[in-house]
Amino acid sequence: MDELIEETVLAGASVQRKTLQVVELAAFGLVRLQACDRTERGLAVLSEQLGLTLPGPGLVLDSQEGAWFWTAPGEWLVAVTAGAEEQSLSALRSRLGSEGVACSIVTDSHVVLEISGVAAREVLARGSTVDFHPVNFPTGKCLLTQFAGLPVLLATLPGRDTFILFADRSVGQYLIEWFKSASSDC
Amino acid sequence: MIRIECPWCGLRSESEFTCGGQSHIVRPENPAEVSDEIWAEYLYQRENPRGLHRERWRHTYGCRQWFNVIRDTVTHEILAVYHMTDSAPEVSGGRE
Numbered sequence: 001m002d003e004l005i006e007e008t009v010l011a012g013a014s015v016q017r018k019t020l021q022v023v024e025l026a027a028f029g030l031v032r033l034q035a036c037d038r039t040e041r042g043l044a045v046l047s048e049q050l051g052l053t054l055p056g057p058g059l060v061l062d063s064q065e066g067a068w069f070w071t072a073p074g075e076w077l078v079a080v081t082a083g084a085e086e087q088s089l090s091a092l093r094s095r096l097g098s099e100g101v102a103c104s105i106v107t108d109s110h111v112v113l114e115i116s117g118v119a120a121r122e123v124l125a126r127g128s129t130v131d132f133h134p135v136n137f138p139t140g141k142c143l144l145t146q147f148a149g150l151p152v153l154l155a156t157l158p159g160r161d162t163f164i165l166f167a168d169r170s171v172g173q174y175l176i177e178w179f180k181s182a183s184s185d186c
Numbered sequence: 187m188i189r190i191e192c193p194w195c196g197l198r199s200e201s202e203f204t205c206g207g208q209s210h211i212v213r214p215e216n217p218a219e220v221s222d223e224i225w226a227e228y229l230y231q232r233e234n235p236r237g238l239h240r241e242r243w244r245h246t247y248g249c250r251q252w253f254n255v256i257r258d259t260v261t262h263e264i265l266a267v268y269h270m271t272d273s274a275p276e277v278s279g280g281r282e
């Protein structure tokens with residue numbers, strides 16, 4: 001087994017234009033939390049157990065663990081340091097108690113892209129009907145949408161003007177090709 | 187394309203959603219005891235109004251949640267959006 005070379009989804013494939021850069025982010029390990037009780041009361045209890053205020057629709061929270069992205073009512077994706085998933089998972093589980101929340105590692109089912117450059121917002125707008133104007137898509141926001149025909153999670157981390165895109169691992173290469181053809185003028 | 191207000195994600199384009207047809211259809215409580223006519227009505231008969239229609243939509247490309255919508259089938263205007271567990275609100279405007 002140790003003869004196998006550890007490879008990321010895109011193995012270095014990227015888009016490098018003057019005003020747009022798309023690279024694979026392999027720095028994240030991904031953990032998903034799904035709560036049974038999605039009532040306000042249930043979520044308040046969950047926040048208390050976790051010792052943080054779980055972000056609501058459209059919001060990102062930076063915490064000690066990593067960044068929390070809202071993905072559905074009662075569901076979050078937590079981006080932790082790559083390789084630290086098991087550790088984060090048991091830390092979360094120890095705080096949560098045993099019932100009502102499913103925690104799972106989903107790193108290997110995802111590809112994560114970072115989109116940056118002055119043309120980032122314009123090129124992203126070519127793939128989705130979402131409004132990417134900074135007023136409507138400021139930093140610290142996340143949303144699930146249809147992008148280049150696919151379901152994706154798009155986010156900006158608090159205080160950083162680059163976009164992060166989470167999608168199914170199998171579409172990574174397609175997305176790189178999509179960004180290439182959508183940015184020929186960049 | 188119409189724009190639909192997801193109760194969680196806010197205003198999004200129709201292409202992110204899937205329409206699930208007429209809402210508030212109630213399954214007869216004792217299927218073995220109802221007539222074929224009532225059962226067939228439950229399975230196959232749907233409203234086709236020129237005007238207000240209460241229907242289910244799912245934010246397929248977003249939060250993946252189902253919810254209800256009251257839409258005017260003539261103008262496509264959406265007069266109300268409400269949760270699956272809520273009963274249909276009274277709305278004014280549109281044709282009944």
Ligand SMILES: [Zn+2]
Nearest residue numbers: 192195245249
């Ligand atoms: Zn939604």
